[in-house]
Amino acid sequence: MLRYLLGRIIATIPVVVLISLLVFLLIHAAPGDPADLLLSEEASPADIADARRRWGLDQPIYIQYLHFLTNIAAGDLGMSFRYADPVIGLIGQRLPATIELAIASLLIAIIIGVPLGVWAGAKPNSWADNLGSVFGFFGISMPSFWLGIMLILIISGYFNWLPSSGRSTYGVAQGLETGFYISHSLLSGNIKVAWDGIKYIIMPAIALGTGMMGLVMRVTRSSVLEIMSEDYVRTARAKGLDESTVLWRHVLRNALVPVITVVGLELGTLLSGSIIVETVFAWPGSGSLLISAIQSRDYPLITGTVLTYTIAFVAINFVIDILYALIDPRIRFGK
Amino acid sequence: MENSATLPANVVGAQRSSRTRRLRGAIRPWLAPKVAAGAVIVLILIIVGLLAHWIAPYDPNVQNLSHALRPPDWLFGSHLLGTDAVGRDILSRLFYGARVSLVIAVMVVIISGVVGIVLGAISGYFAGSTDFLIQKLVEVVWAFPPLLLAIAIMAFLGQGLENLILALVSQRWIAYCRVARGQALSLRTREFVDAARSLGANHTRIILRHIMPNLFPSAVVIGTFSMASAIISEAALSFLGLGVPPEIPTWGSMLADGRTYISTSWWLALFPGLCIFFTVLGINLLGDGLRDILDPRLKRSGSGIG
Numbered sequence: 001m002l003r004y005l006l007g008r009i010i011a012t013i014p015v016v017v018l019i020s021l022l023v024f025l026l027i028h029a030a031p032g033d034p035a036d037l038l039l040s041e042e043a044s045p046a047d048i049a050d051a052r053r054r055w056g057l058d059q060p061i062y063i064q065y066l067h068f069l070t071n072i073a074a075g076d077l078g079m080s081f082r083y084a085d086p087v088i089g090l091i092g093q094r095l096p097a098t099i100e101l102a103i104a105s106l107l108i109a110i111i112i113g114v115p116l117g118v119w120a121g122a123k124p125n126s127w128a129d130n131l132g133s134v135f136g137f138f139g140i141s142m143p144s145f146w147l148g149i150m151l152i153l154i155i156s157g158y159f160n161w162l163p164s165s166g167r168s169t170y171g172v173a174q175g176l177e178t179g180f181y182i183s184h185s186l187l188s189g190n191i192k193v194a195w196d197g198i199k200y201i202i203m204p205a206i207a208l209g210t211g212m213m214g215l216v217m218r219v220t221r222s223s224v225l226e227i228m229s230e231d232y233v234r235t236a237r238a239k240g241l242d243e244s245t246v247l248w249r250h251v252l253r254n255a256l257v258p259v260i261t262v263v264g265l266e267l268g269t270l271l272s273g274s275i276i277v278e279t280v281f282a283w284p285g286s287g288s289l290l291i292s293a294i295q296s297r298d299y300p301l302i303t304g305t306v307l308t309y310t311i312a313f314v315a316i317n318f319v320i321d322i323l324y325a326l327i328d329p330r331i332r333f334g335k
Numbered sequence: 336m337e338n339s340a341t342l343p344a345n346v347v348g349a350q351r352s353s354r355t356r357r358l359r360g361a362i363r364p365w366l367a368p369k370v371a372a373g374a375v376i377v378l379i380l381i382i383v384g385l386l387a388h389w390i391a392p393y394d395p396n397v398q399n400l401s402h403a404l405r406p407p408d409w410l411f412g413s414h415l416l417g418t419d420a421v422g423r424d425i426l427s428r429l430f431y432g433a434r435v436s437l438v439i440a441v442m443v444v445i446i447s448g449v450v451g452i453v454l455g456a457i458s459g460y461f462a463g464s465t466d467f468l469i470q471k472l473v474e475v476v477w478a479f480p481p482l483l484l485a486i487a488i489m490a491f492l493g494q495g496l497e498n499l500i501l502a503l504v505s506q507r508w509i510a511y512c513r514v515a516r517g518q519a520l521s522l523r524t525r526e527f528v529d530a531a532r533s534l535g536a537n538h539t540r541i542i543l544r545h546i547m548p549n550l551f552p553s554a555v556v557i558g559t560f561s562m563a564s565a566i567i568s569e570a571a572l573s574f575l576g577l578g579v580p581p582e583i584p585t586w587g588s589m590l591a592d593g594r595t596y597i598s599t600s601w602w603l604a605l606f607p608g609l610c611i612f613f614t615v616l617g618i619n620l621l622g623d624g625l626r627d628i629l630d631p632r633l634k635r636s637g638s639g640i641g
Contacts, residue, residue, distance in 0.1 A: 030491040141616035146608030272482040
């Protein structure tokens with residue numbers, strides 16, 4: 001296992017280096033001089049000349065790239081123009097909100113998608129199956145940002161049940177330094193704050209999770225359908241187990257393997273979907289930070305956020321690979 | 336001596352009926368409710384997009400501030416689906432938006448398909464170090480979360496049609512490339528490729544004439560799903576203000592207006608969203624049906640939504 005782990009780490013390093021190269025090239029492909037881009041608009045020509053020297057923009061491009069790379073490796077993503085703070089700190093402050101939203105969406109997708117899929121797969125071509133299939137198609141075809149707007153329109157606007165934007169009522173979540181409002185307040189037993197957080201997270205999580213839910217439902221259905229015809233299911237039935245035990249204890253356990261695979265593959269979609277959903281709900285996460293950085297042309301912050309998202313995605317895929325290797329020894333030893 | 340003229344009538348009848356049966360068998364999959372519904376939606380979209388200039392009741396960009404934010408008036412009103420904040424007719428903008436969505440999505444799908452299939456076929460056919468290099472490129476581009484690379488491209492290169500197409504193609508060619516590479520890898524050792532080579536065909540000819548035609552059915556299936564995702568992504572980028580220039584009406588930018596005026600004018604957000612949703616639904620339904628017909632093997636490899 002250790003050898004596999006080392007091998008995977010070594011294989012990941014060139015990918016991360018090439019990602020930084022691609023982002024570097026993008027910055028240089030942007031119209032205008034990087035010094036103009038990376039300095040605020042009020043900078044004087046003297047400031048620009050100074051910055052060009054300081055950032056080594058007068059040096060050959062491969063030297064510039066090496067500087068860029070060593071800065072990233074040292075965790076230095078530069079300073080934001082707009083906030084005049086280190087980029088890495090700004091992203092760090094916003095990341096918990098994004099992670100909490102992503103986890104909530106994932107929970108919604110699984111809690112609703114799996115039972116619907118099992119229900120549909122256990123009775124193929126029944127009305128339940130057809131309903132589930134319609135539901136699945138709706139789920140994957142629904143743009144998250146439109147669903148979000150419709151939820152705001154109906155649930156907040158018409159019924160006034162849930163708040164339409166933000167993460168918590170002003171002043172309620174003060175002192176929660178970790179930034180994980182819901183999990184932090186639940187762990188410390190502060191039900192009132194947790195409930196406040198939950199009210200704010202429900203709609204964004206539904207908007208973000210519905211696409212994944214449709215997919216989970218469809219994959220669960222086809223996987224259950226396939227496993228229902230296996231010999232061991234017949235044996236379980238022959239033993240006299242009742243149908244629901246067979247389904248939920250014997251079939252589901254094996255049917256979940258492809259579901260976990262798909263969830264792992266689609267985490268990236270969830271990550272980038274969160275950028276848009278955060279914008280719809282003014283959710284103070286790193287996605288809305290990216291969009292506001294783009295709107296104010298805060299290039300260091302854009303670069304930093306893009307790199308953070310991508311490296312996080314690589315790390316997630318890495319962890320999923322390792323988990324597979326733990327579950328299935330064939331991956332560790334075989335080819 | 337014996338020809339069809341002397342054959343007994345019942346044999347001819349049997350032949351004909353077997354032919355009609357075969358024909359019916361070939362048509363039936365296209366009449367499945369899924370495919371038919373999808374095809375109807377896509378057809379409506381194409382017609383509306385093509386005829387936008389003639390069927391739109393107003394110029395989509397003409398502002399009329401005295402008609403600003405009129406609610407929909409179904410029966411007698413001059414604006415069937417209402418107007419936006421500067422008095423532009425929503426219905427007309429939706430028609431033109433259909434054209435924009437369709438043109439961009441079709442261009443993106445074709446460019447991604449050509450790039451992906453060519454690179455995939457080269458990668459699989461030559462194998463070795465060429466394959467290694469192309470696959471490294473695939474690995475790196477794929478390492479970005481979906482849509483993030485597109486957002487980054489638009490953020491650095493700026494708004495505009497060419498940049499938008501580049502952004503939408505940036506990751507979309509990979510699906511074609513993977514499938515093309517896999518098939519080319521297995522085709523390169525087949526007898527007909529050996530035969531072509533021994534007859535003196537060069538690599539370009541073998542790839543173009545003998546490998547690529549075999550990749551076509553999978554490419555069509557990937558193409559339909561990738562079209563659905565291209566429409567969603569284009570709408571998402573326009574929604575974020577990262578799409579085509581603001582004077583071109585798109586469903587995504589109309590939705591962004593809808594978000595702004597959500598507390599007063601529900602129609603601004605409802606109609607463009609419905610258009611995106613039904614378009615994507617239609618293409619997905621059609622793609623699902625096409626997959627069953629053209630390439631059942633792809634069935635287990637996931638839906639390709641992303």
